[in-house]
Amino acid sequence: MEGQADRDGDLRFQPTAGSAVSAFQHLEQAPEDPILGVTVAYNKDPSPVKLNLGVGAYRTEEGKPLVLDVVRQAEELLIQDRSRYKEYIPIAGLVEFNKLSAKLILGDGSPAIGEKRVATAQCLSGTGSLRVGAEFLSKHYSQHIIYIPVPTWGNHPKIFNLGGLSVKTYRYYDPRTSGLDYEGMLEDLHAAPPGAIVLLHACAHNPTGVDPTQDQWEGIRQLIRLKGLLPFFDSAYQGFASGSLDADAYSVRLFVGDGGECLIAQSFAKNMGLYGERVGALSIVCRSATVATRVESQLKLVIRPMYSSPPIHGASIVATILSDRNLYYNWTVELKNMADRIISMRHQLYDALKARGTPGDWSHIIKQIGMFTFTGLNKDQVSFMTAEYHIYLTSDGRISMAGLSSKTVPHLADAIHAAVLRLG
């Protein structure tokens, strides 16, 4: 790559890297993100009956995004407080937010909190919390393998790979039952090397909506502790799944209750409707307070070269709501309303398919929990539904129940019915 410049000549019209070629000439266009790409395609479609069941953002019965009342109230309070400045917040985020987030997932009287064994850092929603956790583990933990369920959120493998971990899988979803392959899961975890990290969806598994029962969680916990595996919880739907914050934290609290260590990535994207504000927290539950302090100091060294410190706005809103009894109570009511509407959509869709006599067992629609239903439809059926009915969903057959309304359920049921008959 010798310089082409003639020293007496005019270099003005020769770009860097000589021979008129960019330093990044060779790079190709990246494929669309499979999940976010669905919305891109939906936006392009001019059909008046189009339906977006792709990305998991809550929609009202009218199909509109929802900003919670408590969030608007918190914003008002914040803007009126002129003593608040927009300075850098600490590298690990707002202290108050961190305390309240840990309390929310671990429970008020959690001994782990009482004993100061929890290191918490505010991060950029669930993604950011997972990434910071992964980088921390790759720098400080002896095992660099993480086991993820099949299937899982599409972004998980990339987050862990780029965070420095290698990814293996464990069986999770059983297509034959549209439920949990409990036996397969235990077998695969049993075969994992000691100390391996295990990604667990705390509740409302994405994309399947299939969660272990309480008994099954106990079995999973015993095995993980027996094998000395390290659990890493992804908690993106606390309160959003069942409508109860405590019930949706059951699995995490079960593990923390045995005195053991774990990582927890929390997101406030769905349960507070703060999607674009990127609010989340990474908590690492340690064996002792001294270890927790050291862990927190090392988390900062991961965060500082990534973005220095997290954004203030969303975390301030969350802290305002969680620390005010009235706002907190009102939030739980709004949360339950969202969860109830989704559960209602499940029942309506199930009933609509039964009414049409659509072949197959569709009971998984009401057994699964959370934002998503894993319909069991295949790629071709999905393409058919998009082309003929203008229904947008990810090619794995995952639909976001939050994108449905009473008015649009019949259209979806018609599409599924047609797809199953045509390509079943």
Added chain:
Amino acid sequence: MAMAMAMSRSNAGRGIRLMSTSGWWKAVEPAPKDPILGVTEAFLADTDPNKVNVGVGAYRDDQGKPVVLQSVREAERRILGKENMEYLPMGGSVKMVEESIKLAYGENADVLKDKRVAAVQALSGTGACRLFAEFQKRFRPESQIYIPVPTWANHHNIWRDANVPQRTFHYYHPETRGLDFASLMDDVKNAPNGSFFLLHACAHNPTGVDPTEEQWKEISYQFKVKNHYPFFDMAYQGFASGDTDRDAKAIRIFLEDGHQIACAQSFAKNMGLYGQRVGCLSVICDDAKQAVAVKSQLQQIARPMYSNPPVHGALLVYSILSDPDLKALWHKEVKVMADRIIGMREALRGNLENLGSPLSWNHVTDQIGMFCYSGMTPEQVDRLTSEFHIYLTRNGRISMAGVTTGNVEYLANAIHEVTKSSEKELKAGAV
């Protein structure tokens, strides 16, 4: 079935403890305190009434108070209750990014007209640098980054965590407290062709020493000869001279010379949006098609890091830059900040000279931007802190934004006290 049944039948189930009682993190060492942010922590813990914080680079008014710009408050008022908080695209707010690159490259820049700029919203300057470092690693894996000496400490961390090997180039000249231009040019010439260089667009951090326009032109010329890749970190546009176009002069020179640069922009200081983490990374490409491809690849790096960037700060920046009145107000406010700092430089230098300091303090007014590289040794800095409760980083960097008419005399006295009898200093200062 067997395993599942065994697990559920176990009576001792809840009693199963960990395999190891000592936990997994025993080997984790306590991390060293961040040298910059640790200073503020220490300052806050100090109860002395005369304490002065000239550590971290966040603007303060003449009462020593943080400032929220009027233009920002107005933007906040306008968007209150209107944000729907939906996810932004992975590349962030398109509208904000468009305004941001107009600000950096000039509204009528050819690269903008030709749509040759791949740009994404980033998490302030740090996030923009990190995206670029990861991008550089992915697509130019054989490359290294040349970093000036000294530089913002976090630059080293960023490229290290992106696994890009680092080299350094001469920049600061301790003897003159100015630019070591000759050595800088030597390093540029001696680096292998096609090397990647990190350049501070204006108000170099931590020294405040910037090349002159003529020097930038020579650097640009030599970069062409060597086919070097210029990456600009621009964290202080507007904040240095008070004029956003003037502060972007280096970038405009490189553009005129046909370089394809990349630029990290931060709105932390010039809009006072520190905690919002708003910035932009832009990469100039061959043509519009390549710009689309590069942007798509930058998004691929953002997705597994934070999925998409925060919306609130982006809305504030867009509101301000897209409204002519708000933008004009903002320009005025930036000039006020820059002018106050320039005034404090003059005051500090004047005070030191009036105290009869034997040393030369020209650099206090020659340097530009938030920081003054005082030339004090770590030991002198320690004395400033322990004896006078003045907080700054041990490299002698003074954040001029923390200097006020109320504390400049006290500061000058203290600096005079700890430097007046330093032999080494006397030798160095006697030019």
